[in-house]
Amino acid sequence: QVQLVESGGGVVQPGRSLRLSCAASGFTFSNYGMHWIRQVPGEGLAWVAVISYNGNTEYYEDSVKGRFTISRDNFKDTLSLQMNSLRPEDTGVYFCAKESAAKIGLAYDVWGQGTAVIVSS
Amino acid sequence: EIVLTQSPATLSLSPGERVTLSCRASQSVNSQLAWYQQKRGQAPRLLIYDASNRATGIPARFSGSGSGTDFTLTISSLETEDFAIYYCQHRTKWPPGATFGPGTKLDIK
Numbered sequence: 001q002v003q004l005v006e007s008g009g010g011v012v013q014p015g016r017s018l019r020l021s022c023a024a025s026g027f028t029f030s031n032y033g034m035h036w037i038r039q040v041p042g043e044g045l046a047w048v049a050v051i052s053y054n055g056n057t058e059y060y061e062d063s064v065k066g067r068f069t070i071s072r073d074n075f076k077d078t079l080s081l082q083m084n085s086l087r088p089e090d091t092g093v094y095f096c097a098k099e100s101a102a103k104i105g106l107a108y109d110v111w112g113q114g115t116a117v118i119v120s121s
Numbered sequence: 122e123i124v125l126t127q128s129p130a131t132l133s134l135s136p137g138e139r140v141t142l143s144c145r146a147s148q149s150v151n152s153q154l155a156w157y158q159q160k161r162g163q164a165p166r167l168l169i170y171d172a173s174n175r176a177t178g179i180p181a182r183f184s185g186s187g188s189g190t191d192f193t194l195t196i197s198s199l200e201t202e203d204f205a206i207y208y209c210q211h212r213t214k215w216p217p218g219a220t221f222g223p224g225t226k227l228d229i230k
Contacts, residue, residue: 035219045165045208047219059217095164105171106212107155108219111164 002026002110004096009115012086022079022096022112030054030074033099035108036081038092038117048094049081063089086119093117123147125209125222133230136199142225144192144209153211156185156194159224160205168207169194204229 008020022034036048049060049070058070069082079096093116097108124147134140144154152172157165167176169185172192182197196203206226212219 033217037219044223045210045221047221050217052217057217061218100167100170104176105155105174106153106214107167107170107176107210108157108165109167109170109176111166113164 004098004110004112006094006096006112006115009094009117011118011120013121014087014119016086017082017084018086018117020081020083020094020096020115020117022081024077024079024098027098027110029072029077032101034070034072034079035097035099036070036079037095037097037108038090039095039114040092046092051079083117086117088119091117091119123150123211123220125211125220127207127209127222127225129225130223131226131228133228134199135230136201138199140196140199140227142194142207142227144187144194144222146190146192146211149189150211152188153213154185154187154192155210155212156183157208157210158203158205159208165208199227201229203227 003025005023012018033052035050039045051058051070055072067085071080093114095114096112098110100107100109126145128143154172156169159165168179173185184195204227206224208224209222
């Protein structure tokens with residue numbers, strides 16, 4: 001079935017790095033833009049980054065620009081988020097999400113289960 | 122930057138009741154608005170896209186309406202499994218980011 005499975009979260013000290021991964025299955029991964037969205041515990045959802053279907057275009061939320069890098073491997077159907085110089089405010093659950101098909105508007109129709117990142121000394 | 126506000130923040134209702142949730146955009150988003158349901162410990166689930174279209178597998182008791190800056194999500198008769206947090210969301214093709222509302226929490230009375 002259509003599925004996204006994240007991994008790579010954990011507890012890390014401020015200033016250190018972490019790499020998240022998202023494994024896709026059940027759909028043609030290379031046809032869709034992919035996003036990372038985070039959620040601070042008890043709070044709402046915040047968009048983090050996007051990569052185009054072919055990997056040629058990336059775009060980031062201002063607070064992570066220069067620190068986070070989104071990438072994808074369309075042969076391995078995998079999305080990644082390299083997070084460097086982590087800050088306590090980066091703490092949260094990180095979801096990968098698939099863009100919906102054009103006929104379904106500008107939404108996210110498949111989400112992973114999330115992976116928790118805790119930045120603390 | 123478009124800001125989405127949702128009201129009310131929390132709502133306490135009983136199963137079987139009808140509920141309408143509101144989402145307002147700081148400027149027109151035409152019909153480019155989606156609604157999601159999130160239960161504790163789970164990922165969000167797409168309910169409505171393009172303001173009024175139900176996503177695949179979403180029960181008919183869920184409906185969306187609105188355009189421009191004012192949108193509503195209506196649940197015609199609440200089921201026990203509908204008690205959750207509901208978020209509205211707007212995304213643009215360029216810049217390709219997304220904005221989410223702060224959410225409305227639906228509690229069982």
